[in-house]
Amino acid sequence: MIDRVFVPPVKIQGIKTGIVRLIAANMPHGSDMVWYEPFMGSGVAGLNLAPRRAVFSDINPHVIRLYNSIKEKKITSRTVREFLEYEGARLKTGDDEHYYFIRDRFNEKHDPLDFLFLNRSCFNGMIRFNRDYRFNVPYGHKPERFSKAYVTKIVNQVKHLESVLDGSDWEFACCPFEKTVAMAGENDFIYCDPPYIGRHVDYYDSWDEMQEKKLHDALTSSGAKFMVSTWDHSRFRKNDYVDTLWKGCFKVTKEHFYHVGAKEKNRNAVTEALLMNYDPGKIAENIAPGREDKVACSEELNR
Ligand SMILES: C[S@@+](CC[C@H](N)C(=O)[O-])C[C@H]1O[C@@H](n2cnc3c(N)ncnc32)[C@H](O)[C@@H]1O
Known part of the structure; x- marks a missing residue:
């Protein structure tokens, strides 16, 4: 289990700081495993969990340029x-x-x-x-x-990022997810955190059913172990794709409280899900599959 979650220099909507430990507890390990993260965003998951070899990518060129500049020591x-x-x-x-x-x-x-x-x-x-x-x-x-x-x-x-990069063989690429998923082999692990369907945020961050299906097909034919972050349900709605498109997957969930603004009434709970094509109970450090973890996390991005 990791002691401390390091926060990356970039903030982004949907940052997964609050579930890094859940990912850690359910991810596979292997001495020659390469970590692939095709929707890196801030990179908080891989920054805390990736082994020595990793490929991070995102369709947003600005995030990739920043991390590459730090890696190449153009920015210190x-x-x-x-x-x-x-x-x-x-x-x-x-x-x-x-x-x-x-x-x-x-x-x-x-x-x-x-x-x-x-x-x-x-x-x-x-x-x-x-x-x-x-x-x-x-x-x-x-x-x-x-x-x-x-x-x-x-x-x-x-x-912190500089020190992690110094001892690692990490690559940062600007490309669509298909390209990164296609690089992974059967000893590798792909962690995916795509935008949530229907939540159009911006022109680098739109997502629809066709994209979700493409992601599913690319992952299942990759031969690699994969984990997908998505939402499972809220008080009002349920993510139907979890039981249809992703029905063959193992699932662990965690309740996540979004604080939108300062008022208590704006505190909304969403249950996040991790979907995996392997049984996390057989490799996990200490969380059994299906167990629910309730942890409050602040959605205030501006810290
Ligand atoms: C939910 S965010 C990832 C957040 C990240 N896991 C974190 O904790 O910071 C989704 C990311 O996917 C990227 N993205 C959207 N569509 C993409 C695509 N077709 N291929 C690759 N990346 C994409 C967006 O630019 C965004 O950075």
């Missing part, structure tokens, strides 16, 4: 500190005008440091692009956002 924890201190001071005086200046600059030049700045100062830490693939999230209205302590927190997240 030192340059991140310098950049955030400098731009943070300008945000403090320029407020929204400076935020929108950086947003325009990012949409023109796609600099990963600008992406990091926007990700940490935009409204609710969201990543969203319009149909022209331009980042369009408004300002979070916190001119004091990049306080000394907050910059240090981000710098430490980058430092």
Whole structure:
């Protein structure tokens, strides 16, 4: 079992920080196993769990560019500190005008440091692009956002990533999931966290039934062990794909509380599911299949 869950430098909708331990408890292990993560997002799952060899990918080029820049040492924890201190001071005086200046600059030049700045100062830490693939999230209205302590927190997240990357053979690629799934062999493990169906978030993050079927077919014909993160049910609805398309899979669930805003009445429970093509009871460290884990997690992305 892992002692501590490391938080990556990027925040993203649907970040799986809250279920890293559940994934750990149900994933297979093998000395020559390669970890494949075709929907990496922030990369929190692999960052905490991937073995020495891993392939991370995502269709969003900006996340991949940031991680590759850190891997190639074009961006270091030192340059991140310098950049955030400098731009943070300008945000403090320029407020929204400076935020929108950086947003325009990012949409023109796609600099990963600008992406990091926007990700940490935009409204609710969201990543969203319009149909022209331009980042369009408004300002979070916190001119004091990049306080000394907050910059240090981000710098430490980058430092941790640097240290993990130093001892690993990890690849980051920008591509559709099919390409990554096709690389996996029977000794490998594929962890998939696709966007949830019907929850259109942005132009890198749309998902429909056809995509879900394609993913199912690609995974089942890969020969690899796989685990898919999805939602199982809420108080109001049930995810029908779990019992139809994915019916051959083993399932473990965990209740997850989303806090939308500050009010108690906006606390919604969703039961998350991990679907696997192997019996986790035969390999799991300590959670039996089907057991429900109830843990409250905050959905506040902007920390
Ligand atoms: C729910 S998020 C993943 C979150 C991630 N597990 C985390 O904890 O941060 C889904 C990701 O899938 C990516 N994505 C959407 N469609 C894709 C596709 N067809 N191929 C590859 N990646 C895709 C999105 O850009 C997004 O980063």
